[in-house]
Amino acid sequence: NKFLAKLASQKAKPDGLLLVPAHDIEGFLHPLPITALWGVGEKTGEALRRLGLKTVADVAAMPRRTLQRAVGDSLGAHLFDLATGVDERVVTPHEPTKSVGSEETFSHDLDSTPEIIREILRLSERTAGRLRGAGLCGRTVTLKVRFSNFKTITRSRTLEEEVDNTHEIYDAARSLYEKLDPVRPRIRLLGVSVSGVTPGPPRRQMSLLSGAGGPGWTEATEAIDSIRERFGDEAVGPAALLDGDDR
Numbered sequence: 001n002k003f004l005a006k007l008a009s010q011k012a013k014p015d016g017l018l019l020v021p022a023h024d025i026e027g028f029l030h031p032l033p034i035t036a037l038w039g040v041g042e043k044t045g046e047a048l049r050r051l052g053l054k055t056v057a058d059v060a061a062m063p064r065r066t067l068q069r070a071v072g073d074s075l076g077a078h079l080f081d082l083a084t085g086v087d088e089r090v091v092t093p094h095e096p097t098k099s100v101g102s103e104e105t106f107s108h109d110l111d112s113t114p115e116i117i118r119e120i121l122r123l124s125e126r127t128a129g130r131l132r133g134a135g136l137c138g139r140t141v142t143l144k145v146r147f148s149n150f151k152t153i154t155r156s157r158t159l160e161e162e163v164d165n166t167h168e169i170y171d172a173a174r175s176l177y178e179k180l181d182p183v184r185p186r187i188r189l190l191g192v193s194v195s196g197v198t199p200g201p202p203r204r205q206m207s208l209l210s211g212a213g214g215p216g217w218t219e220a221t222e223a224i225d226s227i228r229e230r231f232g233d234e235a236v237g238p239a240a241l242l243d244g245d246d247r
Contacts, residue, residue, distance in 0.1 A: 030057035101193025124170035144191030
């Protein structure tokens with residue numbers, strides 16, 4: 001029962017776990033206000049209150065046809081079912097991951113192209129690490145840009161093969177930014193994400209010329225992940241992300 005599951009999780013915050021026994025559904029539902037029912041907004045609430053309904057118990061006690069005449073056939077039937085503990089929608093406790101990404105809102109607007117490109121690299125690396133950490137890869141790279149006037153745009157590129165490494169994600173994200181060609185950019189937020197994700201490492205066609213993502217890069221990223229797991233995320237990374245004094 002998706003409706004009961006949602007209500008129970010809200011009641012049990014911050015832990016989000018509350019058991020509602022089947023024999024006590026009415027005891028849990030009926031004392032709640034009518035606004036607890038999905039579909040009851042300001043207008044519907046006024047219509048129900050004109051009928052003298054204040055709690056879920058009041059709605060459950062009202063004949064279905066009376067509710068339907070007051071708020072319409074579909075909504076009336078829907079509210080009656082919810083008030084009596086009926087909800088046929090399937091609860092999906094763990095929905096599959098659709099995308100993995102990273103974004104950051106900056107304390108000051110970025111207006112230097114090298115600084116912007118550097119942050120795109122940082123976010124690409126973070127996203128790649130999260131993909132590998134989750135055992136996922138994907139084909140569609142999306143760049144999100146929010147300017148100082150809060151205008152937000154997204155651009156996406158679907159690659160020929162799945163990726164999970166920094167170089168390929170960064171190449172795609174940087175290309176998307178360069179195609180925007182903003183004049184005097186002032187950027188408040190950047191985000192890089194990968195969608196169309198599937199389990200496992202990328203499935204690649206063998207090639208005599210292995211670029212980024214080939215066997216050499218796979219071994220390198222595995223070594224980087226191993227070092228970070230042992231010494232922390234800041235232990236190793238692209239040289240371009242180091243301050244001049246640290247190189």
